[in-house]
Amino acid sequence: MAAPITRAEKARRTRQRMTDAAARLFTERGWTGTTIEGIARTAEVGTQTVYFTFGSKRALLKEVVDAAVAGDADPIATLDRPWARTVLKEPDPATQLRLQAAGARRILERATPLLEVLRSAAAAEPELAELWQTNLNQRHTVQHRFAQALIAKTQTGLRDSQTAESAADVAMTVLGPETYTLLVTGRGWSPARWEQWAADSLVRQLLP
Secondary structure (H helix, E strand, O other): OOOOOOHHHHHHHHHHHHHHHHHHHHHHHHHHHOOHHHHHHHHOOOHHHHHHHHOOHHHHHHHHHHHHHHOOOOOOOHHHOHHHHHHHHOOOHHHHHHHHHHHHHHHHHHHHHHHHHHHHHHOOOHHHHHHHHHHHHHHHHHHHHHHHHHHHHOOOOOHHHOOHHHHHHHHHHHOOHHHHHHHHHHOOOOHHHHHHHHHHHHHHHHOO
16 A cells, blocks of 8 residues: 655645646746736646745746756755766866856756746846846856856966956856757757857857
């Protein structure tokens, strides 16, 4: 006989149904077209359950975006995740940049649709504009740390004597969801082609 489901496990499964429903509806209908009521119906829970669990539609979007970027719901910072630690420990500068592109591809394949919802809605929704700016700041922080590690691995510094700040700007642009959306969604590139282009671009832009 199977063990009975604990209250904590039942709550976890209910929360997962709600976040799965929210991610699907946000992607299909956008910010404005998605309602708490619609999420509740799709997840087969009461509307008050959604409000009680997340508090607001903004908080729910933040959670599904964060989970899509991370790949799970574990509260682990990007720079502490195994793929990022591998990037930082890689001794060869060019290989580090290729690992960054590979890591970005995995994230963007999961998260780009939801990041596009957030970016598009931020122009008209002040509460989402703040959330989008936080996302930009977090991405820059990660790329800045990668750039510092890259500089430490080169004997002559970066191309054109770029600083870690400048290198982070370049990487954030090349590896951003905006560029990925333009080329993969807009122009029909495969994710593999995008990854190769992104890696080559970083090597050409940053290494002497």
